[in-house]
Amino acid sequence: MKQKIQQIKEQFNEEISKISDLVKLAELEIRYLGRKAGELTQILRGLKTVPADQKKEIGQLANQLKQEMVEKIETAKKVIKGQAISSDWLDVTLPGVQWPQGHLHLVTQAISEITEIFEHVGFVRRRYPEVEWDFYAFESLNMPPDHPARDEWETFFIDPKPVGPKGQRVLTPHTSSGQVREMERKHLPIRMINISKCYRRQIDVSHAPMFHQFEGLLIDKDVTIAHLKGTLDYFAKQFFGPDRKARIRPFHFQFTEPSFEVDVSCGLCGGKGCKMCKAGWLELGGAGMVHPNVLKAGGIDPKKYSGFAFGWGVERTYMMKAGLSIPDIRMLYQSDLRFLNQF
Numbered sequence: 001m002k003q004k005i006q007q008i009k010e011q012f013n014e015e016i017s018k019i020s021d022l023v024k025l026a027e028l029e030i031r032y033l034g035r036k037a038g039e040l041t042q043i044l045r046g047l048k049t050v051p052a053d054q055k056k057e058i059g060q061l062a063n064q065l066k067q068e069m070v071e072k073i074e075t076a077k078k079v080i081k082g083q084a085i086s087s088d089w090l091d092v093t094l095p096g097v098q099w100p101q102g103h104l105h106l107v108t109q110a111i112s113e114i115t116e117i118f119e120h121v122g123f124v125r126r127r128y129p130e131v132e133w134d135f136y137a138f139e140s141l142n143m144p145p146d147h148p149a150r151d152e153w154e155t156f157f158i159d160p161k162p163v164g165p166k167g168q169r170v171l172t173p174h175t176s177s178g179q180v181r182e183m184e185r186k187h188l189p190i191r192m193i194n195i196s197k198c199y200r201r202q203i204d205v206s207h208a209p210m211f212h213q214f215e216g217l218l219i220d221k222d223v224t225i226a227h228l229k230g231t232l233d234y235f236a237k238q239f240f241g242p243d244r245k246a247r248i249r250p251f252h253f254q255f256t257e258p259s260f261e262v263d264v265s266c267g268l269c270g271g272k273g274c275k276m277c278k279a280g281w282l283e284l285g286g287a288g289m290v291h292p293n294v295l296k297a298g299g300i301d302p303k304k305y306s307g308f309a310f311g312w313g314v315e316r317t318y319m320m321k322a323g324l325s326i327p328d329i330r331m332l333y334q335s336d337l338r339f340l341n342q343f
């Protein structure tokens, strides 16, 4: 019996020294200490049959070995687990965990691109309030109270009645509200690109109640329509591509004289005319030479200075980029990753 115990001990020591994973270790534990058929368990169970004079000694030996085995198994477990952790930490050649990476929202991307294009030719980025006085949104823009032209701006009013010398507060319906604000800074000449949120009571595939506009304003001496046309053409080429052109058509705004609608040549048909465009052209937005009354409202002498302004929607412009298929402006604001991840 003594010999048997010694044999089991040696065999166990040899086997455990070779084990380096937890599964094998668990198998070893069962083999020696398993409740039903563990080799040492059987010895312990057989103690009853040992002659009385040897019982004490053998009993001690067997129990001591059990104790040793339990301790060795515990130590081995710790070593194996420790190795797993340290090899994880130390193996710098393992590929890292790749976190999914997002990107800027499409509108943010468009705003950065537009800003950069105009900064290249000396315009300074501005952002004027979303909650605006009637004065800046309408009155200073040559639209006195009750003027019917205001209707086109489908405005959200905050105050039901004027609350001060600048009238009611509104959610600004266009970035033109930044024109007189910029003039009031009294830094001439002006080259501003105001990109801000605008609000109108409208919703369909091409209109959202909240959207962004960008507004260019240039005020200097001897500014002509040719400067406006050149700037618009520059933008069309930079933003849409070198083959694109801008054109201006006569229109009417209260705050510009003369006023124009701006079109860009169609990228799909190259200006020949197709079902995406109107005879080769796509409508962008409004523009014109700043009205003398607007200059006066901003404290600038229209006899000395002149300027041009243009403005339209960021979302719409972005949607018109060749190759993009965004059929509904509202998709830009639904945060649907299946859509956003395509860009």
Ligand code: PHE
Residues within 6 Å of the ligand: 173, 174, 175, 176, 215, 253, 256, 285, 286, 287, 288, 309, 310, 311, 312
């Ligand atoms: N603010 C006008 C609009 O929202 C566009 C415009 C800007 C027209 C500047 C002329 C000059 O429709």
